[in-house]
Amino acid sequence: MKNKIICIGSRLVETDKAGPAVYDRLCRKKIPAQTDLVEGGIAGLNLLCHLEQAKIVVFVDAVSGFTRPGQMILLTGQQVQAACPKPVYDHSAGIAYLLAVLPRVCHGPLPEDIFLVGIEGRCDSITLDRAADAALTLTRKNPVV
Amino acid sequence: MSPETKKINIPLNRAEGDLEIKVDVTDGIITDAWSCGTMYRGFEAMMTGRGPLDGLVITPRICGICSLTHLNAAAVALDRIAQVTLPDNAIRLRNVALMAETIQSDLRQAVLMYMADFTNHKAYHRHVLFKEAVARYQILAGSSVVEVIRKTKRLIEIIAIIGGQWPHTSFMVPGGVTSIPYVPKLMQCRLIFDRFLAWYEKKVLGCSIARWQAVTTKKELAQWLEERPEHRDSEVGFFVRFAQKAGLDFCGRGDDHFLCFGNFPLPKETAVTPRVPGAGLLTTPGFARGTDCRALDAANIKEDSTCSWFEQKPAASHPYDSITRPYASGNMGKPYSWVKAPRYDGLAAETGPLAEAVMDRVPLFQDLIKETGATALVRQLARITRPARLLPDMGTWIDELLAHHADPFYTPVKTIPDGQGAGMIQAARGALGHWVTIENSKISNYQVITPTAWNGSPRDGQMQPGPWETALKGTRVKDLQNPVEAGHVIRSFDPCMVCAVHIVKNEK
Numbered sequence: 001m002k003n004k005i006i007c008i009g010s011r012l013v014e015t016d017k018a019g020p021a022v023y024d025r026l027c028r029k030k031i032p033a034q035t036d037l038v039e040g041g042i043a044g045l046n047l048l049c050h051l052e053q054a055k056i057v058v059f060v061d062a063v064s065g066f067t068r069p070g071q072m073i074l075l076t077g078q079q080v081q082a083a084c085p086k087p088v089y090d091h092s093a094g095i096a097y098l099l100a101v102l103p104r105v106c107h108g109p110l111p112e113d114i115f116l117v118g119i120e121g122r123c124d125s126i127t128l129d130r131a132a133d134a135a136l137t138l139t140r141k142n143p144v145v
Numbered sequence: 146m147s148p149e150t151k152k153i154n155i156p157l158n159r160a161e162g163d164l165e166i167k168v169d170v171t172d173g174i175i176t177d178a179w180s181c182g183t184m185y186r187g188f189e190a191m192m193t194g195r196g197p198l199d200g201l202v203i204t205p206r207i208c209g210i211c212s213l214t215h216l217n218a219a220a221v222a223l224d225r226i227a228q229v230t231l232p233d234n235a236i237r238l239r240n241v242a243l244m245a246e247t248i249q250s251d252l253r254q255a256v257l258m259y260m261a262d263f264t265n266h267k268a269y270h271r272h273v274l275f276k277e278a279v280a281r282y283q284i285l286a287g288s289s290v291v292e293v294i295r296k297t298k299r300l301i302e303i304i305a306i307i308g309g310q311w312p313h314t315s316f317m318v319p320g321g322v323t324s325i326p327y328v329p330k331l332m333q334c335r336l337i338f339d340r341f342l343a344w345y346e347k348k349v350l351g352c353s354i355a356r357w358q359a360v361t362t363k364k365e366l367a368q369w370l371e372e373r374p375e376h377r378d379s380e381v382g383f384f385v386r387f388a389q390k391a392g393l394d395f396c397g398r399g400d401d402h403f404l405c406f407g408n409f410p411l412p413k414e415t416a417v418t419p420r421v422p423g424a425g426l427l428t429t430p431g432f433a434r435g436t437d438c439r440a441l442d443a444a445n446i447k448e449d450s451t452c453s454w455f456e457q458k459p460a461a462s463h464p465y466d467s468i469t470r471p472y473a474s475g476n477m478g479k480p481y482s483w484v485k486a487p488r489y490d491g492l493a494a495e496t497g498p499l500a501e502a503v504m505d506r507v508p509l510f511q512d513l514i515k516e517t518g519a520t521a522l523v524r525q526l527a528r529i530t531r532p533a534r535l536l537p538d539m540g541t542w543i544d545e546l547l548a549h550h551a552d553p554f555y556t557p558v559k560t561i562p563d564g565q566g567a568g569m570i571q572a573a574r575g576a577l578g579h580w581v582t583i584e585n586s587k588i589s590n591y592q593v594i595t596p597t598a599w600n601g602s603p604r605d606g607q608m609q610p611g612p613w614e615t616a617l618k619g620t621r622v623k624d625l626q627n628p629v630e631a632g633h634v635i636r637s638f639d640p641c642m643v644c645a646v647h648i649v650k651n652e653k
Contacts, residue, residue: 012191012206042209043312045253048298049305088284089257100285105294 003035003139004054008061008095010042018062018119018128025132032136034144045089047098051114052107056142058135059095060117069121072131074138077114113142150176155631164601164640168631170622175631178610178617180601182484185454189469192591197223197561197583200591201315204579207593208641210253211573213246213304215593216317218568218579223319223558225566226583232553233412235321237542240409240427241334242304242316243570244539248341248532249297250573251498252349254639255529256282256293256380262636263387268629274387281383289380292348300341303334321555331547338543342536351379354533361508363516381529388522397521397616397634401514402492403433403500404599406441406578408571409538415545417538420505427538428571429504432489435518436511438504443569445490446578448594449605454480461488461606464580464592465565482603486611487594495519495612496575496599497638499527507534519616521637528639561586572596574639600638613638 005026009019023039031037040047040059051057057077066083067073075083077099084096095116103110115138117131155166163184169177188207192200200219205212217239224231263269263278264287272278281289301311308314309324316324326334350357352375360369366385369376376382388394407430411417421429430441447461456470473480486493494500499519502510513523561583568579575596582590602611610618613635622628 010206012188012203039313041206041212041313043212044209045294045298046209046301046312048294049302049311086284089253089261101291101294104285104291105298107295 001034001053001055001144003032003056003058003142003144004038004050005031005035005058005060005135005139006038006040006047006050008040008042008059014122016042016062018123018131019060021128022060022117022119022131022135025128026135029132029136032139032143035139044094045098045101048102048105051098051102051111053109054111055113055144056139057111057114058117058138059115060131060135061095061119063116063118063120066118067120070123070127071120072123072127072134073118073120074134075116075118077116080114080116151625153625153628155628155635164635166617166631166635168617168628170625173621173623175617175620175622178614179481180484180603180611180614182482182601182603185471185483187469187471188593189591192588195588197226197581197586197588198318199588200579200581201318204593205313205315207595210250210641211246212313213242213317214570214572214577215579216315217243218570218572218577218593219581220317220319221568221570222566222579222581223561223568225568226564226581227319227558227561229320229556229558231321231410232556233414234546234549234552234554235556236410236412237415237546238307238322238326238554239317241539241542241546242307243408244535245300245303247573248535248539249300251528251531252293252297254573255384255525256287256289258639259525259633259636260289260380260384260387262629262632263391265627265629267624267627269391272387272390274383274390277383278387292344296341296344299337303337306330306334318555318558319561320558321553323555325554326546326550328547328550331543331550335540335543335547338536338540342540345532345536349380349529350533351375351377351382354537357381357530357533362512363509366509381526384529385522385526388525391633392621392630393522393525393633393637394517394520396620396630397519397524397637398619399495399519399612399616400493401433401435401518402489402494402612403503403519404489404494404496404576405432405500405504406430406569406571406576407504412545414549415542417541420507428501429506430569430571431504432494433500433503436503436514438506442490443567446594447488447491448592449486449488451486451606452479452603453482453485455485464567464578464594465582465590467580467590467592469592479604484598484601484603485594486602486605487599488602488605488609491607493602493605493609493612493615494599495616495638496596497524497528498531498575499524500575501531501571502527502534505534521616521633524637574641575599595641597638597641601640613640 007019007023011020087096305311409427449461
């Protein structure tokens with residue numbers, strides 16, 4: 001069992017590249033033991049395998065409508081699902097669909113906790129650094145023993 | 146008094162956010178259609194001036210569902226430029242991974258996207274199979290939905306094992322592959338494959354693949370349905386029964402021009418035989434009018450941008466000579482899409498699993514084309530049964546990898562010389578091409594034509610509509626507020642316009 005930090009988004013699309021930008025920052029930092037850092041990209045449902053056998057999952061992704069532009073926000077998995085109550089499967093299916101379908105298809109125990117480090121709008125490097133630190137802090141607080 | 150024509154936009158909220166379909170409807174029948182791609186992607190512009198290998202990393206980001214296919218097209222283009230011969234094991238490994246991606250895409254599209262429309266209460270609550278459709282295909286909860294996600298999730302582990310990384314694997318490179326799976330890993334692939342095959346036969350077909358392949362005509366399809374309850378209750382059986390009662394065997398008629406680039410090159414030593422003797426690929430490249438199949442001539446492929454928001458050229462041009470520079474102005478008149486209009490020998494052509502089946506001379510689909518022509522039902526049937534054509538050969542290639550695991554997987558390629566090369570392959574959604582020109586050790590031109598560019602193209606300079614613009618004409622729409630029939634037609638082509646932005650939106 002491991003902790004996972006999964007950065008979502010397309011580094012080639014301006015409005016969706018916050019996750020990969022945080023991933024790049026995390027690559028330069030020391031990742032806690034028993035923690036996998038994953039560039040989730042735009043893989044959508046194909047990320048399910050990373051959620052199985054995971055203790056804590058921290059997604060990092062761009063968000064819209066959660067806080068002020070340029071800010072970072074920390075959400076729980078339940079808060080993400082509450083904000084996206086009717087996720088559907090399409091070519092842009094994101095975290096909300098993944099979380100909704102996970103309990104029905106997960107092989108083995110569900111993750112103990114799921115978080116989303118959300119980045120609203122265009123962010124400066126200070127906010128992206130804060131997002132990277134937040135993701136690390138969440139995994140350090142919940143070490144795999 | 147002449148009947149009133151209404152202009153409506155078809156909502157494709159569960160298909161693509163970057164696709165708008167506008168139709169004219171007269172007396173409940175679609176009389177004309179316009180397909181508008183609403184997003185400029187710009188990958189071609191991103192590639193220009195970069196190093197030759199950059200396409201291997203950048204172009205797979207075009208699509209989140211078939212990223213491996215783009216990786217393969219990019220690698221094949223560079224193989225051609227480097228004029229390198231791949232070792233048999235590299236060919237087998239690439240093919241197995243591509244088949245896994247294609248099969249998962251086919252089943253997810255069928256069950257999670259296409260059949261989800263059968264649960265449309267307003268349209269189908271009186272359909273005799275509606276309750277069962279809801280039990281199977283209800284979003285997130287349907288029994289088939291859950292099962293397909295579980296099974297395809299396991300299948301794509303084969304790609305992760307082969308590629309050594311997931312997602313964004315980059316294991317295909319000019320000359321072969323970078324990862325050599327050890328025997329235990331290949332055995333793990335074989336185990337995953339065996340379990341998937343058993344599930345596909347039992348649940349999706351309701352019979353063995355051999356029995357399904359014995360269905361060669363429309364009449365035999367009807368007999369197969371009546372033969373056993375397992376056939377009727379399978380996903381294929383249920384789809385056919387529901388679709389026939391919903392009239393999908395009469396809607397979405399195309400003009401029966403089919404294009405297939407073919408895929409899965411054959412290793413020099415293999416037990417797998419091509420669908421059509423003499424082809425160097427498992428699936429057959431070519432162009433067909435109806436069932437009249439011709440060899441593919443890549444010189445016949447041209448891009449027309451008359452109705453697209455791009456810098457205009459005086460005439461349609463081959464992808465090697467194409468440019469993709471966005472240009473939009475309120476005074477242009479004709480353009481209405483960010484998608485160009487690719488044409489084969491001047492003709493619009495549909496591509497996808499049905500085109501593949503026609504070119505491979507699969508008897509059932511040749512008969513269906515002769516009987517009814519391409520319809521929403523026929524396209525979708527070709528998609529959900531394509532795994533039955535791929536799985537046996539996929540198993541053979543895994544076995545051959547196990548038998549030949551000590552053989553090479555890579556032919557060294559030191560540099561990519563200047564030159565031109567095309568990676569033309571058959572992706573899950575149809576014909577995909579990457580046309581690459583290298584000059585002075587840099588990419589000087591990179592053109593991508595996706596399957597959806599073929600299927601969802603706008604009109605060309607001759608004002609010929611694109612394939613799904615044609616297919617929409619004649620479709621009866623019972624309720625303009627709920628035009629589910631038009632959705633059936635568009636989705637039978639499996640559109641893929643987006644795969645780019647996955648922001649978590651607060652919908653409250």
